Amino acid sequence: MTPRSWWRTALGVVLVALMLFPVYWMFNVSLTKTGDMRADPPHWFPWDPTFEGYAAAFTQQLPALATSLFIGLGTVALTLVVALPAGYSLAKLRPLGGRGIDFLLLVAQMIPGVVMAMGFYAIYIRLGMLNTVAGLIVADSTLAVPFGVLLFRAFMASIPAELMAAAQIDGASTWRTFRSIILPLSRNSVITVSLFTFLWAWSDFIFASTLNRNSDVIPITLGIFRYIGNNTTQWNSIMATAVIASIPAAFLLVLAQRYIAAGVTAGAVKD
């Protein structure tokens, strides 16, 4: 290590500190006593931490966290069921109109969320699906399906054709080839798509605040939003809930980092 590169590391640490200051502040406020919340100057460090914010968050927001977990998992399941076979077909089976589907998927990602929300609202109000978890799962999956198909297609295209040919010579059907060869080989891309899908469903605010706004069963994003509206004095509880709501993101960053960059550059998608 030359002295010059140490200087770069130091600068890098400073830049990260600046960038992540809001995240630090969220932590700090979540541990601040309600009485110290309006202290002037504000307390820069949680010298005298309290967990009252976390206690309040857990007692009040636990159902919302469970709902979000359920919605996230449901959205992942629906997305995989739709996107995996489609990715396989587009990558390997050369279906009629495949190029048209490509274009539609790109267009689909450009539709503003508010427009989708109004469309779903108009449909759900007739079907009685407003304020239901199932309705929210379906709506949330639209955030991820185009991304999933494009990522699976790109990944499966790189699986050697010889493997499939060998399976076919052994008499395997297309479905069998898909299940026993393509799916196991696509494990990493399945993980990438699942992680992103879960994160987007977990973070969704637009669909929750429009399609589920009068529900008793609300996801955590709406829980925080109502919190802000209701009691603006309890910012430690709000920030404690925010910290808890960030756990999936932290998990993703620590345990699944290598899948993230793959996801961003492959699909280049994020709302």
Added chain:
Amino acid sequence: MRRAAHPSPPRRRSPRWTAFAFLAPLVVYLIVFYAYPLYRNIELSVHDYTPRAFVQGNPEFTGWENYRNILSDDTFLRALRNTAVFTLGSIAVQYALGLALAVFFHRNFRLSAVLRAMFLVPWLLPLIVSASTWSWMLNSENGIVNAALQAFGIGQINWLTSPDTSLLSVTIANIWLGIPFNLVILYAGLQNISADLYEAAGLDGANAWQRFWRITFPLLRPVSAITLLLGLIYTLKVVDIIWIMTKGGPADASATLAIWSYREAFGTGQPDFSPAAAVGNILILIAFAAGLLHVHLQRKEERA
């Protein structure tokens, strides 16, 4: 491939049909969950949907009237201007900072991979988390930003509640959110520039500044164009961050087209879906224009 004949006799079902069977769930999905909501949205915008007509399903057909009303509304020009400022301001600064960081991290140094990963955090957090944190940081009386500015003798700024600063405040928060995306894409672009070029330039005595403007920037142009266009498409759609921080206020000072549409439909006690859908469709047209440009550039890039 479309017209290619298959000489081998079909052993099982025709491959065409198998291919379509695997694609069928997606096709059904796209029709039911994309095409139909979009169709409903257009239908909403050419009728006069009152909440009652919504339930009974007998709205009055009004043709272009909603669009005429929207375009002649004072809020339209205001929202259009705010959308332009918010979108262009966000993507320009995100891009500049993202590029600077990508160049900085391109030189591998100790901990560079870990530090670069840390930059992804804002992008992974739920928007409600980031937006509420920024709201509290920018709070007029108790916010940390004003407390820090006070140390420099700058008086209280009403970031979110003054019409002069609310658009700036949400733009700052949005820039913060967008930096990671720009960093990742541009960093990947830098990886594709051959190191030999820099070596040759170094031999010719080019300094870092010249290397950036003569090699990095020109060679990164295709990636830059795609990054900026994707940024444009995503930023046009933004609702969450603005709605949570300012609700588009005060007095429309931070209302973009997307926020205006959201507010008409869902933001008040009196839902007004028809004008909201009309605004939404105008937004789609703008996004599609940008999208077509993106597809065009990407095709050009693939051919090159």
